[in-house]
Structure formats: C-alpha cells, structure tokens
Amino acid sequence: MKHLLLTLLSLSLLVSMPLSAQEERQFSPDLLDDILSQIAENREQEEIDETQLYDDLVYFSQNPINLNSTNRSELEKLQFLSDIQVENLLAYLHQYGPMQSLYELQLVDGFYAQDIRNLLPFVAIGKVEQKTPPFRLKNIFRYGRHEILARSDRGVETKEGYRFLPEEELQEHPNSRYLGDPFYYSLRYRFQSSRRVQFGFTGEKDAGEEAWSKENKVFDFYSGYIQLNDIWKFTTIVAGDFSASFGQGVALSTNFGFGKSSMVLNVTNRNDGLRKYSSTGEFNYFRGVGATMKLGKIDLTAFYSNKKTDGDTTDGFISSFNETGYHRTPSELAKKNNVGMQTIGAHAGWASGIFHLGATFINTQLDTDMQPMPRLDNFHAFSGKEQTVGSIDYQLRWRKLFFFGETAINDQKGIGTLNGLTMAPHSAVNLAIVHRYYDPKYNSIFANAFGENSRVTNEEGLYIAAEVVPFKFWKFTAYADAYRFPWARYLVEKPSYGYDLLLQSDYTPGSNLSMYWRVRFEKKDDRIPNSTTTTPNIAPYDHGSMRYRLQYSLTDNLKLRNILEWSYARRGTADGSWGRVLNQELSYKFSNFPLSIDLAYEFFDIPEYDNRIYIYERDVLYAFAIPALNGKGNRYYLNLKYELIKNLSIYFKLAQTAYIDRDLVGSNLDEISDNRKTDARLLLRWKF
Amino acid sequence: MNQFRKIALSTAILSIGWTSIQAQQSVSPVVSSAAPADASVAYTRAWTGFHNPAALSGSKEITAQLGYENRFGIKELSIGAASVAIPTSKVDIGVAVSRFGYSKYNETQAGIALSRRFTKRLQLAVQANYYSIYLSPEEGSKGTVVAQIGLLSELTDNLTVGFHAFNPAQTNIGLGDTEKRIPSLFELGAQYKFGGNLLWLAQIDKEIDHDLQWRTGFEYWIVKEFAVRVGGYGSPFVPNLGASLQLNKFALDLNFERHQQLGINSACALRYAF
Numbered sequence: 032m033k034h035l036l037l038t039l040l041s042l043s044l045l046v047s048m049p050l051s052a053q054e055e056r057q058f059s060p061d062l063l064d065d066i067l068s069q070i071a072e073n074r075e076q077e078e079i080d081e082t083q084l085y086d087d088l089v090y091f092s093q094n095p096i097n098l099n100s101t102n103r104s105e106l107e108k109l110q111f112l113s114d115i116q117v118e119n120l121l122a123y124l125h126q127y128g129p130m131q132s133l134y135e136l137q138l139v140d141g142f143y144a145q146d147i148r149n150l151l152p153f154v155a156i157g158k159v160e161q162k163t164p165p166f167r168l169k170n171i172f173r174y175g176r177h178e179i180l181a182r183s184d185r186g187v188e189t190k191e192g193y194r195f196l197p198e199e200e201l202q203e204h205p206n207s208r209y210l211g212d213p214f215y216y217s218l219r220y221r222f223q224s225s226r227r228v229q230f231g232f233t234g235e236k237d238a239g240e241e242a243w244s245k246e247n248k249v250f251d252f253y254s255g256y257i258q259l260n261d262i263w264k265f266t267t268i269v270a271g272d273f274s275a276s277f278g279q280g281v282a283l284s285t286n287f288g289f290g291k292s293s294m295v296l297n298v299t300n301r302n303d304g305l306r307k308y309s310s311t312g313e314f315n316y317f318r319g320v321g322a323t324m325k326l327g328k329i330d331l332t333a334f335y336s337n338k339k340t341d342g343d344t345t346d347g348f349i350s351s352f353n354e355t356g357y358h359r360t361p362s363e364l365a366k367k368n369n370v371g372m373q374t375i376g377a378h379a380g381w382a383s384g385i386f387h388l389g390a391t392f393i394n395t396q397l398d399t400d401m402q403p404m405p406r407l408d409n410f411h412a413f414s415g416k417e418q419t420v421g422s423i424d425y426q427l428r429w430r431k432l433f434f435f436g437e438t439a440i441n442d443q444k445g446i447g448t449l450n451g452l453t454m455a456p457h458s459a460v461n462l463a464i465v466h467r468y469y470d471p472k473y474n475s476i477f478a479n480a481f482g483e484n485s486r487v488t489n490e491e492g493l494y495i496a497a498e499v500v501p502f503k504f505w506k507f508t509a510y511a512d513a514y515r516f517p518w519a520r521y522l523v524e525k526p527s528y529g530y531d532l533l534l535q536s537d538y539t540p541g542s543n544l545s546m547y548w549r550v551r552f553e554k555k556d557d558r559i560p561n562s563t564t565t566t567p568n569i570a571p572y573d574h575g576s577m578r579y580r581l582q583y584s585l586t587d588n589l590k591l592r593n594i595l596e597w598s599y600a601r602r603g604t605a606d607g608s609w610g611r612v613l614n615q616e617l618s619y620k621f622s623n624f625p626l627s628i629d630l631a632y633e634f635f636d637i638p639e640y641d642n643r644i645y646i647y648e649r650d651v652l653y654a655f656a657i658p659a660l661n662g663k664g665n666r667y668y669l670n671l672k673y674e675l676i677k678n679l680s681i682y683f684k685l686a687q688t689a690y691i692d693r694d695l696v697g698s699n700l701d702e703i704s705d706n707r708k709t710d711a712r713l714l715l716r717w718k719f
Numbered sequence: 720m721n722q723f724r725k726i727a728l729s730t731a732i733l734s735i736g737w738t739s740i741q742a743q744q745s746v747s748p749v750v751s752s753a754a755p756a757d758a759s760v761a762y763t764r765a766w767t768g769f770h771n772p773a774a775l776s777g778s779k780e781i782t783a784q785l786g787y788e789n790r791f792g793i794k795e796l797s798i799g800a801a802s803v804a805i806p807t808s809k810v811d812i813g814v815a816v817s818r819f820g821y822s823k824y825n826e827t828q829a830g831i832a833l834s835r836r837f838t839k840r841l842q843l844a845v846q847a848n849y850y851s852i853y854l855s856p857e858e859g860s861k862g863t864v865v866a867q868i869g870l871l872s873e874l875t876d877n878l879t880v881g882f883h884a885f886n887p888a889q890t891n892i893g894l895g896d897t898e899k900r901i902p903s904l905f906e907l908g909a910q911y912k913f914g915g916n917l918l919w920l921a922q923i924d925k926e927i928d929h930d931l932q933w934r935t936g937f938e939y940w941i942v943k944e945f946a947v948r949v950g951g952y953g954s955p956f957v958p959n960l961g962a963s964l965q966l967n968k969f970a971l972d973l974n975f976e977r978h979q980q981l982g983i984n985s986a987c988a989l990r991y992a993f
Binding site for chain 1: 913914916917919937939941942947949950951954955956957958960977979980
C-alpha cells in the first residue's frame with residue numbers, strides 16, 4: 032500500500048521538490064520571515080538577535096537530519112515544526128519503517144505543502160544508523176570546520192551624536208555626543224566537529240561605542256564558548272558563555288521562544304537544556320560552566336555562572352538591569368558591568384515512555400542591591416540581592432494528545448504556572464490550548480515563557496488555536512487569546528484586560544506559487560495620552576492589521592514577493608487611523624556566476640506610530656532587519672551575496688528610507704537632519 | 720469546487736472575522752447547550768430545551784435532561800432547566816422548563832416543541848414557550864407567549880446547516896408604562912464532521928439590539944466514552960472549554976467560559992436515554 036502511494040505521489044507534481052544534494056542548501060528566507068517578523072511585532076523591536084535559531088537552521092542546512100535515524104530531540108531543534116508534526120513524523124517512521132523518499136513527507140499527517148517546503152533544506156533520507164560513531168580526539172580537527180564572520184555596518188548620513196562639539200559644550204553636556212565612531216563591527220569565529228565539539232568566539236562593537244579606550248580594546252563585548260556533546264555519560268558540557276532552558280521556561284529559559292505567531296501550534300518551549308551562547312546580545316546568557324549527565328531514565332544538569340552585567344545605578348543600588356548592551360555615551364558607559372551576578376542552577380528530569388517529569392532550581396545573587404523605582408507596577412518586582420526559584424515540569428503523551436506544563440514558585444511565594452494541551456484529532460485538524468497564570472508576585476530574572484507580556488509576571492490568560500485543512504492546497508490557521516493583568520503594569524496603573532485574534536488562510540498550489548491572507552486584531556487596555564488632565568486615562572487600545580502576501584517564481588532563478596498590508600489603530604474614543612504598505616521584492620540567483628541579488632521597494636503611508644508595520648527584509652547572514660515603518664515615504668534596498676572564491680563569500684546590503692513628510696529622521700543623538708536614512712552593511716564569511 | 724470559489728470563500732471567511740470584531744454578547748435565560756462555545760444551532764448530538772428545536776429529530780430514544788448553569792459563581796444569577804424529548808413516528812415532541820433568578824426576581828420559561836424530519840436531509844420544528852417574570856409579591860408574575868422556529872439541513876453526510884429564531888415576532892411582556900424586553904435572536908450556522916470523532920461548529924448570531932456575533936468550536940471524542948470541547952465567541956473574546964462523559968445511557972456535559980472581567984461561567988447537564 033505504501034509503495035502504491037509512493038508511486039502515485041512521485042507521479043504527482045503537486046509539490047515538486049528540489050532534492051539535489053548540495054553541501055549547503057539554501058533555506059527559504061520566507062521561513063525566517065514567517066517566524067521573525069511576528070516576533071519583532073510582538074516584542075516591538077526592530078532588531079532581534081535570534082542567532083541560536085539561525086545557528087540551528089544553518090547547521091542543519093549544512094548537515095541535514097537523516098530522517099531514518101533521527102529522534103525527538105533532534106527534530107525539536109527545527110523550531111518551526113510543531114510538537115504535533117514532530118510526533119506525527121516519529122509515529123510515521125515507527126509505523127511504516129524507514130522512508131524511501133522525501134516525497135513520503137506528504138503522507139505524514141500535519142505536513143502541508145508549505146511545511147514540507149520549509150522542512151526540505153534541513154532533512155535527507157539516508158541509511159538507518161544504529162549507533163553514533165565512537166569519539167576520537169584525532170578526528171576532531173580532521174573532520175572539523177572553521178568559520179569566520181566579519182561584519183561592519185555604517186549609517187551614511189551623519190547623526191546628531193557624531194557631530195563635532197566644542198570642548199566647553201562637551202564638558203557641560205558630556206552625554207550630548209557619542210564617544211566612538213559610527214561604525215558597527217563584529218567578528219565571530221566558530222569551530223564545529225560534528226555535533227560533538229564546538230567552540231567559538233564573538234566580539235562586537237556597536238556604532239557609537241569606543242574602539243580603543245581605557246574600557247574598550249577593539250571590541251566592547253567579548254564572548255566565547257566551548258560545548259562538548261555525548262562524551263562518556265555527559266550529554267552536554269559547556270564552558271564559557273552558555274544559555275539554559277528547562278520545562279516551559281516559566282522558571283528558566285534564556286532561549287528563543289515563539290510566543291504568539293501564525294505558527295499557531297508552536298506553543299511549547301523546546302527543552303534545550305544547556306547550549307553554547309554565540310549571540311551578540313549582552314544580557315540574557317550565563318558565563319561559567321555546566322554539564323548534563325544521563326543516567327538511564329534520569330538526566331541531571333548543574334551549572335554555575337559568574338558574570339558582570341549592566342545596571343541603572345542610583346545611590347549605591349540598582350533600579351533595573353540595562354539590557355540594551357549600548358555603551359556609547361559616558362552615562363551608558365558608567366552602567367557597563369557595574370553589577371556582579373552569580374547564578375547556580377540545576378535540573379533533574381525523569382522520562383519514561385509517554386511521561387516526562389522534571390524539576391528546576393535556580394538561585395541568583397547580585398553584589399549590589401536591586402531597588403526598583405517606587406512605582407505601582409514595581410510593587411511586586413524583584414528587589415534585594417538574591418532570588419531563588421524552583422519549578423516542576425511535566426509532559427504526557429496519550430493517544431493524540433500532548434499535555435505539558437510547568438509550575439514555579441519564587442522566594443516571594445509567587446506562583447507561576449503554565450499548562451497546555453495540543454491535540455491532533457484528525458489528519459486535517461490540529462488544536463492547541465494553553466493556560467497561564469503568573470502571579471503579580473511571581474518573577475524570575477531568566478524566565479521566558481508563553482504569554483502576552485515579555486516578562487513572566489502579572490498575567491493570566493487562555494489561548495486557543497486551530498489549524499484546519501478543509502481542502503487541498505488550503506490551510507486555515509487561527510488563534511484567540513484572552514488575557515488579563517491582575518496588577519498594574521508599566522504606564523497602566525490598574526488591573527487591565529485584553530484579547531488577541533488571528534486568522535490566516537494559506538493557499539499553496541505548487542512550489543512556484545504561494546499566498547496568504549492574514550487578519551489580526553488586538554484590543555487591550557492601555558494609556559491614552561490626555562493633555563487636559565494629569566490623571567492617566569486608561570482606555571481600550573484597538574490594533575488590527577490585514578496582510579496579503581504573494582510569492583511566486585517565474586524561473587528557477589527568479590523569485591518575486593509582494594506584500595500589501597493595512598493596519599488600524601484606535602485609542603479610546605479618538606478616531607481610528609489606517610496605515611498601509613505596498614512591497615515588491617525580487618530575488619535573482621545567477622546560474623553560471625556565484626552571485627545572488629535581492630531588490631526591494633516599499634511604499635508606506637502610516638500616519639501614526641500606533642499604525643507602524645513590520646516588514647521582514649532580506650539581509651546579510653546572521654543579521655535580521657525588520658524595520659517598523661511609519662510616516663510617509665519609500666524604502667528600497669539592495670542585498671547581495673557573492674562567492675569570491677570557494678568558501679569565501681561576501682555579503683553586502685544597502686538600504687535607504689526616503690520620507691516625504693519630514694525633514695528630520697530619528698530622535699535625540701540618532702537624529703538625522705535630512706529626510707533620508709541610509710544604511711550599509713558588509714559581511715565576509717570564510718569557511719575552512 | 721473551483722479555485723475562484725475557494726478564493727472567494729476564504730475571503731468571505733476572513734471578512735466575517737474582521738467585521739464581527741465589534742460584536743457583543745447577547746443575554747437570555749437559557750442554560751448553555753452542550754455544544755462547544757454554545758454554537759448550538761447546527762449541533763445535532765442532543766436537544767437541550769430552548770435551542771434549535773429541529774435538533775429534536777436527531778434522537779431516536781426518549782431522553783430526559785437536567786441542566787444547571789452557574790454564572791460567575793453568583794447563585795442569584797443561576798439557571799436551572801429540565802427537558803424531555805419524545806420521538807414518535809410522525810412528529811418528535813419536546814417539553815422543557817427553565818428558571819433564572821432567585822426568590823425576589825426570576826424569569827421562567829415553559830415550552831413545547833414539535834419537530835419533524837420531512838426528508839432524509841431536512842428537519843423543521845416549531846416551539847411555543849410561555850415566558851414569565853416574577854417581579855415582587857405585589858406585582859406578581861407577568862408573562863407572554865414566545866415562539867421559536869428551527870431548521871436543520873444535512874447538505875452532505877458531513878455537513879449540516881442550521882437556522883434558528885427565538886422570539887422572531889419580538890414579543891415583549893407589558894409592565895404598565897414600560898415593558899420587559901425578551902431577546903429576539905437569530906442564529907445561522909453549520910456543523911462539519913471530520914471522520915467519526917471530530918465535529919467543527921461555527922455560527923453567527925444576531926440579537927436584534929446587539930451586533931453580529933460569531934461562535935466556533937470543536938468537539939473531539941477521544942474515546943467512545945469521553946470528549947473534550949474547545950472554542951470561543953465574541954468580542955471581547957470568551958474562550959470556552961468543555962468535556963462530555965457518555966456511560967451507557969447516561970451522559971454528562973460540562974462547559975466552562977472565561978469572561979474577561981466577570982470570571983468563570985460554568986454549565987453542566989445530565990442526560991438519560993430510556
């Protein structure tokens with residue numbers, strides 16, 4: 032039966048798959064678009080550092096997963112797959128035996144055309160391997176690969192912070208000028224020998240930071256790591272900078288989390304454990320040593336971290352952590368590494384068939400007292416020098432149901448709990464339910480769990496999601512999330528409420544054409560500016576968007592993309608405002624010449640900042656640009672990748688935004704006295 | 720279905736999603752049905768009193784049901800209901816009562832429903848209710864007769880479309896100078912069966928004085944005896960979770976709604992098929 036189906040599938044041209052084996056397969060930037068642009072929107076950040084997500088994707092594009100000898104933890108590293116998809120794929124392999132062709136993916140429940148296309152660059156069909164080859168020191172460098180990435184960015188127009196100021200004025204206003212030059216640069220070195228041995232180094236200087244001074248020597252931020260996997264009883268050993276994530280992230284996760292997105296079923300935290308940290312983000316990581324040991328059904332993890340971090344200091348105590356990593360002015364520099372942070376953490380897990388149980392403990396000590404600003408929303412915030420958090424997490428798979436959750440308690444006796452269920456009741460329908468309750472008294476410095484707020488505190492909500500494939504080529508996804516904040520939050524000095532709805536329809540008739548329509552609407556209590564009274568006015572804030580995205584390939588080398596998006600925003604009883612963006616993008620890859628080009632043009636007319644629209648852009652490797660467009664004007668960019676010689680590539684991007692509604696762009700020290708903003712970015716990659 | 724129609728259909732679905740954003744919740748003293756998110760208009764598993772009476776013709780056995788809804792943990796806002804469905808060869812008969820409120824103020828309904836399967840795929844029904852309110856010992860009870868009409872049409876073996884109108888004549892209870900308004904509700908929706916153990920329900924409601932409202936949900940029978948339900952409705956969005964237990968001739972339904980500000984609304988029903 033399986034062979035008959037395979038033959039039929041092979042004959043069908045429904046999804047024509049480019050299966051040629053290459054050393055490094057290009058994964059679709061659309062995948063990053065799908066994941067990252069919504070994350071940027073949720074976090075309201077233009078720059079997001081998701082190096083770890085990208086690392087995994089690049090690694091698996093170079094070393095595809097052999098589906099015939101894979102396991103759950105390996106598949107879970109492909110974060111765009113939902114738990115249901117991972118489970119269905121493993122169940123398929125268990126039921127029908129090794130796959131003979133990637134075409135078989137069409138037979139696996141929950142894998143639709145777009146999902147398969149996303150997955151293809153990262154998987155391959157090979158022989159069933161029973162055992163991993165033994166570890167030998169002499170093979171480490173023989174089969175290892177080195178990679179060096181050197182990047183530099185610069186804004187073309189001069190910003191206010193780089194203008195010359197007379198000495199007297201500078202002495203009077205020392206923070207009115209950046210200390211350093213307008214170049215951003217970073218250097219990354221990585222070594223990897225299979226998944227077993229990895230080490231690397233990262234150095235970064237942000238634009239405006241000093242390149243050479245008493246505090247800085249070439250770079251402002253230095254980071255390094257060593258990670259060893261599957262050595263004796265140790266599944267992971269890390270030294271240097273590393274990240275940690277356990278359970279659902281309610282107590283501890285410094286890793287990437289999906290949050291709410293159009294990948295509506297991706298609601299669980301992927302249990303990564305310990306892993307190297309190679310990002311340039313300067314706050315959310317540990318620095319020290321850690322190891323995970325596996326003893327039969329039990330795995331034990333322990334780690335220790337001791338690092339300096341940035342804090343806003345006043346009178347000998349800190350009011351908050353400074354997570355930006357910028358040290359461009361004397362006042363920013365004064366915050367650099369002024370807080371000592373020592374963390375110990377441990378996790379124990381027990382897994383037996385369908386059930387997994389875990390316990391996490393984390394204790395953080397600061398060398399400076401934390402005293403948050405005396406505001407109502409900070410009433411329950413972490414204060415003092417020490418925080419301890421403990422949690423219990425579980426996972427249970429029963430029939431087509433997957434239960435998961437974590438409950439944590441901190442030393443303020445605040446409870447944070449998240450519990451969820453994903454279901455695959457039918458091959459055409461998948462469902463997810465997640466409930467979370469984070470007490471206002473609950474907080475954990477390194478938590479990152481599912482929710483509306485980026486902080487895991489002061490929130491209760493119920494999220495329901497469905498994915499339905501009613502007929503061929505069509506997929507409908509929807510989620511609805513109703514939530515409340517039981518205590519005051521920043522700028523909203525009372526308990527508040529909100530809900531968030533998303534409905535998306537995808538149409539993918541073949542590998543050369545896909546489109547979707549997406550409607551999103553959110554209504555939540557927020558502060559409404561009111562010039563007539565000093566009393567804060569809290570009222571519903573409505574925010575909605577409608578997007579149509581079309582992608583098609585005219586030839587194998589030429590791809591085009593269009594986005595039309597409208598956004599709607601309304602605060603209180605004021606009139607609503609509409610913003611709109613029109614995007615055209617063209618990507619061309621030369622057949623006989625190692626050059627690929629992306630060109631894009633956008634027109635935007637967005638009257639209010641509340642209407643801002645995030646559009647994902649192609650960029651150089653390991654850089655993510657998701658600018659928030661607002662105002663009225665045009666934006667266009669050129670993005671190039673050229674392979675100078677084998678293993679040496681050069682990436683270049685030039686982007687400009689031209690406004691027609693303003694003569695000044697940016698604000699404060701980033702202000703440009705022009706109606707244009709131009710950015711150039713250059714990256715060199717050398718692999719050997 | 721050709722591609723153009725599919726594109727038109729998906730655009731229409733998205734448009735409904737967009738335009739119903741401002742919808743509000745309507746209120747009536749009726750115990751929530753067992754349907755996920757109370758999307759009951761095309762729900763054929765059970766007839767539950769004052770919902771679509773055409774669902775009466777779905778049962779082949781005499782069935783008795785007791786229902787109770789606790790609104791937000793406030794006893795005075797609770798509703799109790801009882802109903803009996805009696806199928807016959809000519810016409811299916813249903814009798815139902817419900818009571819909302821407490822000793823100082825309450826609203827009561829008593830009704831009789833008649834439903835008939837006219838063809839294999841079409842059921843039509845009418846229901847007459849006496850709707851009364853008790854205001855105080857001095858004023859006593861006042862009441863009026865309220866009509867209901869219902870339709871269920873099985874377009875295919877998997878797809879059923881339903882229509883229901885409660886109080887289409889917009890009858891109200893006269894109280895001297897003023898009157899007690901009785902909700903006038905129109906519902907249109909569908910039930911789709913994915914295989915034998917999954918139902919998808921979706922409907923739109925229009926109470927005459929309120930905005931259009933959508934409801935949708937799934938009912939999944941994990942095993943023959945146990946089902947879970949998930950869905951939601953309205954703006955602000957009200958998520959809804961539920962479960963059913965079916966043991967021989969007994970059935971137990973539980974439903975919970977999470978209202979943004981009011982808290983949890985819970986409903987349960989116990990049914991026995993003779």
